[in-house]
Amino acid sequence: MRTERSMRVQVVGRNGRDIFKGGVEVPEDGTFADLKKAIQRRNSKYYPDRQRISLPLQPGQLRPTPIDGSKKLKDCLTSDRPQVVFKDLGPQVSYRSLFFFEYLGPLIIYPIFYHYPQVYTHFGLPERTFTYPVQTYALYAWCFHYLKREFETFFVHRFSHATSPLANVYRNCVYYWAFAGFIAYFVNHPYYKPVGETQMYVGFAISIVGQLSNFYCHVILKNLRTADGKSSYQIPDGFLFNYVTCANYTTEIMQWVGFNVATQTIAGYLFLTAATYIMTVWAVQKHRRLKKVCTHTSAHHQSVKFSPSNCKSYLTAVGVVVLLDYSQCYIYLS
């Protein structure tokens, strides 16, 4: 009869102390995913998505390298006393739940200020007695935007991470819900003064083009991945991605520029500033990560695409001076 051979892996925290006395027993031929399951058997609160397993740091290494769950233990743990470093990531929620809740607030809060003008009496103001067309169109634009995001969450995005820390739900909800209330309060205010008709139409036209382009960018990103979200990061191509690394952020910013041109409130512009700042920081990080990806794949067109004008990388990421940047690449390519 064939018996499965097993090995004992020492599981330590980042301070080097044992997490489980005597280590954890796993099949010798097992993977890191099997190790996570074995850890869960020792303590049921540590379900696999809550665990981060890495190899002990090597001299000179500052950050641990996360390990793919499909990797075989015996390929990475070669020492006689195999050891891994364990980090408890805390309670987790699925990415879909995180996105669902953060977008749900704006869909509830904003219409309250439009449909129930009596809320202003709680702020010591009179009820709004007249509704300008711009306030009605703003409601449609707002709801369309967040319904689109909910739709994308469930039917478009292919997330690579199954879960996110629970704390992010509170943080993101405060951000989206508070800004929804803040903007809705001013756009539907009883003393609101609308902009001229031409400005309103130009603003909403920019917003609609931004929203549709943003949706198309998300479809392009979706097609980079297999349905199980397993495949890694790739360099997006086509449409505005030929010019901008994170065209989905560029078009998101465009949509909020349009909304603000049409509605013109300080609250809206503050949101635009915060959103632009956040997306710029993320875009720069993603731009760097994709640059690394091309170095690894060393595909000729990809490395060329990212090579010129490092000084312009920041702008390239979010797409301000990008046209210049990439036209150089394409001239170089051709």
Ligand SMILES: NC(=O)c1ccc[n+]([C@@H]2O[C@H](COP(=O)([O-])OP(=O)(O)OC[C@H]3O[C@@H](n4cnc5c(N)ncnc54)[C@H](OP(=O)(O)O)[C@@H]3O)[C@@H](O)[C@H]2O)c1
């Ligand atoms: N108003 C605001 O403050 C604000 C702030 C941020 C975002 N947003 C909006 O929310 C949308 C979603 O935000 P996000 O930050 O989650 O966008 P994101 O990181 O660009 O991700 C969108 C989806 O595409 C995938 N993806 C991105 N780049 C990829 C690549 N190179 N290869 C393969 N897949 C890739 C992501 O996978 P992973 O799961 O692996 O990441 C994710 O499933 C944005 O596009 C924007 O419209 C708004």
